[in-house]
Amino acid sequence: MSSSQPFEQSSPTAGGDATKRSKFTYRQLAHLALSSVTCPLRVIAHIDLDAFYAQCEMVRLGLPEDKPLAVQQWQSLIAVNYPARTFGISRMLTAKEARKLCPDAILQHVATWKEGDVKWAYHKDASANMATHKVSLDPYRLESRKILACMKGCLPPDLQRVEKAGIDEVFLDLSAQVHSILLEHYPELSSPPKDLSEFLPLPPTTVLDWKADALVDLDVSETEDDDPDWDDVAILLGSEIVRDVRAAVREQLKYTCSGGIAHNKMLSKLGSAHRKPNQQTVIRNRAIQQFLSDFKFTKIRNLGGKLGTQIVDTFETDTVSGLLEVPIERLKQKLGDETGSWVYQTIRGIDQSEVNSRTQIKSMLSAKSFRPSINTREQASRWLRIFVGDIYSRLVEEGVLENKRRPKTINLHFRHGGQTKSRQMPIPLGKTIDETILFDLASKLLGQIILEGNVWPCANLSLSVAGFEDGITGNMGIGGFLLKGDEAKAARENDYRPENGASDRPEKRQQTEHGARSIQGFFSKQPGTDESEKLEGSHGEIGEIGDWPFDEEDNITATHQIHAPQSGFKNASITSYFCKQCNETFESDNSFQSHNDWHFAKDLHDEDRRLSHTPQPRPKPGPGKKKNKGSKKDAAKSEKGQSKLSFG
Ligand code: CTP
Numbered sequence: 163m164s165s166s167q168p169f170e171q172s173s174p175t176a177g178g179d180a181t182k183r184s185k186f187t188y189r190q191l192a193h194l195a196l197s198s199v200t201c202p203l204r205v206i207a208h209i210d211l212d213a214f215y216a217q218c219e220m221v222r223l224g225l226p227e228d229k230p231l232a233v234q235q236w237q238s239l240i241a242v243n244y245p246a247r248t249f250g251i252s253r254m255l256t257a258k259e260a261r262k263l264c265p266d267a268i269l270q271h272v273a274t275w276k277e278g279d280v281k282w283a284y285h286k287d288a289s290a291n292m293a294t295h296k297v298s299l300d301p302y303r304l305e306s307r308k309i310l311a312c313m314k315g316c317l318p319p320d321l322q323r324v325e326k327a328g329i330d331e332v333f334l335d336l337s338a339q340v341h342s343i344l345l346e347h348y349p350e351l352s353s354p355p356k357d358l359s360e361f362l363p364l365p366p367t368t369v370l371d372w373k374a375d376a377l378v379d380l381d382v383s384e385t386e387d388d389d390p391d392w393d394d395v396a397i398l399l400g401s402e403i404v405r406d407v408r409a410a411v412r413e414q415l416k417y418t419c420s421g422g423i424a425h426n427k428m429l430s431k432l433g434s435a436h437r438k439p440n441q442q443t444v445i446r447n448r449a450i451q452q453f454l455s456d457f458k459f460t461k462i463r464n465l466g467g468k469l470g471t472q473i474v475d476t477f478e479t480d481t482v483s484g485l486l487e488v489p490i491e492r493l494k495q496k497l498g499d500e501t502g503s504w505v506y507q508t509i510r511g512i513d514q515s516e517v518n519s520r521t522q523i524k525s526m527l528s529a530k531s532f533r534p535s536i537n538t539r540e541q542a543s544r545w546l547r548i549f550v551g552d553i554y555s556r557l558v559e560e561g562v563l564e565n566k567r568r569p570k571t572i573n574l575h576f577r578h579g580g581q582t583k584s585r586q587m588p589i590p591l592g593k594t595i596d597e598t599i600l601f602d603l604a605s606k607l608l609g610q611i612i613l614e615g616n617v618w619p620c621a622n623l624s625l626s627v628a629g630f631e632d633g634i635t636g637n638m639g640i641g642g643f644l645l646k647g648d649e650a651k652a653a654r655e656n657d658y659r660p661e662n663g664a665s666d667r668p669e670k671r672q673q674t675e676h677g678a679r680s681i682q683g684f685f686s687k688q689p690g691t692d693e694s695e696k697l698e699g700s701h702g703e704i705g706e707i708g709d710w711p712f713d714e715e716d717n718i719t720a721t722h723q724i725h726a727p728q729s730g731f732k733n734a735s736i737t738s739y740f741c742k743q744c745n746e747t748f749e750s751d752n753s754f755q756s757h758n759d760w761h762f763a764k765d766l767h768d769e770d771r772r773l774s775h776t777p778q779p780r781p782k783p784g785p786g787k788k789k790n791k792g793s794k795k796d797a798a799k800s801e802k803g804q805s806k807l808s809f810g
């Protein structure tokens with residue numbers, strides 16, 4: 163926090179009538195200290211790095227800031243810096259098209275793992291070798307971590323609440339910190355009356371100094387002459403904090419980012435995207451309606467995907483102002499009670515979802531689509547080595563060596579002829595996970611799939627670990643001796659379990675399942691619990707890659723919502739392809755296919771996540787069936803159910 167006062171001091175009466183009170187009570191002020199989601203004074207910020215991957219490359223290469231640069235993945239562009247954008251270069255162009263627009267632009271290919279290598283590197287020939295290389299986004303993850311640490315370092319340790327919402331963005335709940343600053347600056351606030359429902363005095367200020375912040379215009383009913391109240395002061399203090407955080411990131415790590423400061427997550431996220439790059443936007447409570455009415459609601463967090471499309475189709479409008487006309491009863495009737503109310507509130511700027519600082523990774527996935535397909539076990543094994551290396555390096559960062567966190571299961575998905583075969587097995591406890599263990603398990607899973615026969619050619623292979631648990635730190639070895647029952651058996655035999663007993667996952671089946679999912683499926687949890695955001699919204703509305711344990715191999719365009727693989731795609735013309743979910747057009751069959759694969763893999767991943775988070779009822783022995791403790795075969799059967807239960 164900078165020491166300068168963000169507002170001009172004046173006497174308590176300067177605003178006019180001294181008997182006038184704030185519209186906020188002492189109780190509400192107290193709630194600010196608790197970061198209560200219902201507190202009307204709440205201050206939330208969203209900070210998003212500008213052209214993130216591109217900036218990472220600029221910083222890594224030590225280039226001058228005005229140098230046009232785009233990050234290339236095969237022939238596509240996945241990030242474009244702002245100088246390059248002035249030449250008309252965008253993510254939608256191919257590298258070749260970008261080169262034409264700006265021959266001087268640097269087109270930096272992402273780092274890749276080369277088939278057979280144990281570490282990723284920046285390879286000069288990567289773009290021409292899609293068949294033998296796999297994209298690594300590790301360099302960006304590492305930078306992301308540094309930036310997060312820097313941001314956290316700027317905030318008081320005991321009052322901070324930081325949610326990493328993607329690889330290049332965070333939400334900050336600044337309420338508690340703002341509360342403490344308020345009390346420091348206005349001692350009169352720290353001696354509350356007995357009756358906490360009494361209204362606060364008005365802030366002793368007339369003019370707030372918003373510095374260089376982009377201020378959103380006030381609602382029609384409000385004027386700048388109206389006296390500011392404590393919510394204005396709180397948001398102003400929040401914007402000061404964000405300015406300092408951004409300055410620290412810039413100074414210490416050279417990155418620019420943009421910020422949004424508002425009353426809740428949804429508004430702050432819209433705010434950070436409002437003016438880019440390197441700016442921050444403040445949306446005061448008195449400006450919310452004005453701000454939102456200009457928006458298409460499909461730009462709002464969680465309204466970008468299928469739900470948004472559904473609403474546009476149902477109510478024949480895509481603007482917030484159009485949808486404001488729809489009475490809540492009709493929204494509920496068409497969208498279901500829960501989603502209807504959620505939409506009703508959201509377009510009115512109401513969002514009580516909390517900033518969730520528990521952002522522990524739940525699974526990690528590494529994958530590769532093969533074009534051309536691969537045909538032998540040896541080829542598949544070579545990729546498994548790379549996947550294992552990729553996952554292992556992320557596990558190490560998660561603290562697997564110290565046994566802080568460890569995954570419980572390992573999964574292999576194998577795509578052949580439009581079908582995906584999946585196998586998973588528990589990762590034996592008792593030993594620190596290393597690459598050899600992971601590779602052995604992965605090879606066993608591969609062996610199981612191959613044994614079925616008729617599996618080649620393989621179009622996509624993905625390996626994931628899931629069911630992360632806090633490990634026992636300090637006495638790793640002991641865990642192995644303490645194992646009982648299932649776990650011990652799993653550890654001894656590396657037993658495996660086909661998922662749900664059904665080994666194949668035809669895409670068709672998936673499509674039907676997803677297609678049939680009700681709209682509430684997208685909001686299976688109450689907005690506010692944040693679990694649904696974790697699941698699908700971590701990519702935000704503009705499709706950024708979240709702290710996505712998911713493979714980024716084909717991440718040319720990330721999605722916003724879970725949806726059926728393929729079903730959302732249409733050919734827009736003979737030569738271009740359109741992804742309805744992402745609202746993006748693909749010029750080449752290849753990039754579209756990659757994109758399609760991405761959706762497919764994400765879907766699998768989401769499904770895995772869903773499986774690992776939905777509590778499964780323990781299968782009860784049916785009538786007349788006795789629990790059989792006898793044969794080994796039966797014991798293995800009962801284990802399946804149990805390992806399912808403990809999964810996730
Ligand atoms: N990204 C991607 N595919 C997408 C969206 C994002 O690979 N469809 C990657 C980009 O490379 C990007 C990072 O995720 O650098 C963050 O995405 P986002 O914040 O949406 O865009 P930026 O490139 O950071 O640009 P902006 O300045 O608009 O935030």
Ligand code: CA
Binds near residue numbers: 212214706
């Ligand atoms: Ca960004």
Ligand code: CA
Binds near residue numbers: 210211328706
């Ligand atoms: Ca982002």
